[in-house]
Amino acid sequence: MAFFEVTDLHKSFGNKEVLKGVSLTLDKGQIMAVIGDSGNGKTTFLRCLNFLTEADTGTISINGETIFDANIPLKPSELRKKRMKMGLVFQSYNLFPQYTVLKNTYLAANLLVKEEASAYAKTLTNASLSEKRRLVSDFKKKRKAENVENAKQLIGSMGLDDESDKYPCQLSGGQSQRAAIARALMLSPEILCFDEPTSALDPKLTAEVLNVIKALKEEGRTMIVVTHEMSFAASCADKIVFFRDGKVVEQGGPEILTDPETADLKDFLQLNKE
Amino acid sequence: MTFTQITLQLLSGFGTTLLLFVLTLVFSLPLGLAVCAGSMSRFKPLRFLTRGFVWVIRGTPLMLQLFVVFYVPGMLLNWPIFASLRHGRFIAALLAFVINYACYFSEIYRGGIESVSQGQYEASAVLGLTKGQTFFHIVLPQVIKRIVPPIGNEVITLVKDTSLARVIAVVDIIMEAETILSLHALIWPLFYTGVFFLVFNGIVSFSLRKLEQRLDYYKI
Structure with a gap:
């Protein structure tokens, strides 16, 4: 097949x-x-x-x-x-015009963190409530930081290191398309x-x-x-x-x-x- | 009456004007979003009903709506709710203003939402965003940027429209000036009220311009 x-x-x-x-x-x-x-x-x-x-x-x-x-x-x-x-x-x-190249790239992944966190919370069967809350919050922070790092790497691999903090309206057509590719790659399709x-x-x-x-x-x-x-x-x-x-x-x-x-x-x- | 006394008396009327202004905005801006949702609903009866309502409110004078809100409960239910309450007249005026402005705002919101390109929704969809995430993270920020200028226009109109509340005897600044006119035979305080409106609208315009500038870091 x-x-x-x-x-x-x-x-x-x-x-x-x-x-x-x-x-x-x-x-x-x-x-x-x-x-x-x-x-x-x-x-x-x-x-x-x-x-x-x-x-x-x-x-x-x-x-x-x-x-x-x-x-x-x-x-x-x-x-x-x-x-x-x-x-x-x-x-x-x-x-997305209101976000920088970096945020365009990591946004979708970060929005998924909430779901990842609730799945993670289900695995914490033995933890107390307060402990659970702390672990989940740490988990979210860690995942989000990872996403930003990952996004930065992708942006670098697209040759857009200098454009990372720019808004789409400040990019050339080629840069925009490369930013769009970085964004699409973020979710590892x-x-x-x-x-x-x-x-x-x-x-x-x-x-x-x-x-x-x-x-x-x-x-x-x-x-x-x-x-x-x-x-x-x-x-x-x-x-x-x-x-x-x-x-x-x-x-x-x-x-x-x-x-x-x-x-x-x-x-x-x-x-x-x- | 001295100039200071007159200024203070007019200011007390202007307080009512400002309160009406602020409360109208606080209630009508979110209510407009709900009206907008109704007028864009896929459920036809709700859409027609909402659009019909918006048509009536935008198609009739605000002054008439003030009369309707104030008098109709008493006539229909034989219960003059607004005339009997302590701040009934003010509440009736507020209600009329909120309904009227919510309808205007809803149309501005609708225009703003419809102007967001299909591509933004499609990009959100392929990135796995939910409908809620798409609306709040992608669409709404763009809508806000687009609607600040037309909303600003309405806000400035509202400052002046508040003077209509006097038709149901809400004591606003112009009504205070008329009292001075009849009691002291002084006409200039009436014209002097314009200064209050001008100064306040100057502050409103300045704030709106600042807000527009703050949203100017990107282009759509």
Whole structure:
């Protein structure tokens, strides 16, 4: 069984069918590049993977664990736990403007500390009430400090040490996107998805962000990247998936970009060259 | 009457004005959030009811609402609750002001909440934030920044609107001046009341500007 597996994903908006049965697999530590013209379901596919859009039918599983099954509705708390296995970096960054880069990064992890603490409190069966309270409060402090340290490290690895205390409005596009990547990595998702991460950036900043994605690949992260950067797809992706009209028309290694089998992909690559 | 005596007498009226102002804000700012929740509710009957109510309150004069709050309990229930209570007139005025301003504030809140981009909700969702966490940590701070200027406008209007309370005989500063006019045949104290409003609104505007500056460390 593949590390990541999507089977028969369907999604309609009204009577417009946007995803018409998407199935694919991805191995651990690989990059999948999702290509295709706009309006062919790539973004909807990515949104379904992150539960921002709920697929009508189909399943998604990671490491043998089903994280989504259209037939089995989840409670909000379960859904939240499962969706954290996936990370998503948006085209427009969506950083929280009122917080610094550092707080953007650690916020979600720190908000989870409360739940961690109540789970921890349950393990303290022998402690007296006052002792319990002290232990839980120490636990919270420790976890929060760890999160901040962890966030600082991630920010450093994104080359943003000097920007750590800046607000999103003070960052360049490339810095914003790298901050958004740090934020997404904070919860250690099994799979990190990127929705056209460079389409708002000029070539220099694009290179900056793509280099970060390459570096993450070196670390062994599994990633799915919706992209229009064919050179990036050709040089970095282990797997290329070509979407047309809500379906995966062709998939394979990077060689399909030079030697496409289907007329549709040939057609798409021809137009992108011009 | 000396200038000092007149100033002191007007100040006692202005005390009522200030109390009405402060209490109206204390109650209507949070109540506005509740009205806003109603007008944005997914439960249709509640939404229509709230929006209808807001439409009535914003569509009729505040002076009329003061009369309604003050007189209607006595007419309908045969129990003139506000006329019989010791501070009944003040309470009736406060009630009318709170309802009126809560409706205005609710619309400002709604505009503020609707202006937060979908992307902020989506980013919160993929990071596993609960709905409550998303609202209080992500949405609300941005809403506050956006609504300070329009809320400020309403606050300044409220300072002046408090003088309407005199229609149900709440003794505010202008009413004090009228008393002086009829008892001592002095008209200038009436005009002098404007200074009190001006000075107080100057302080309010200054504080609001400071608040805006404090929230200016980031842009949305």
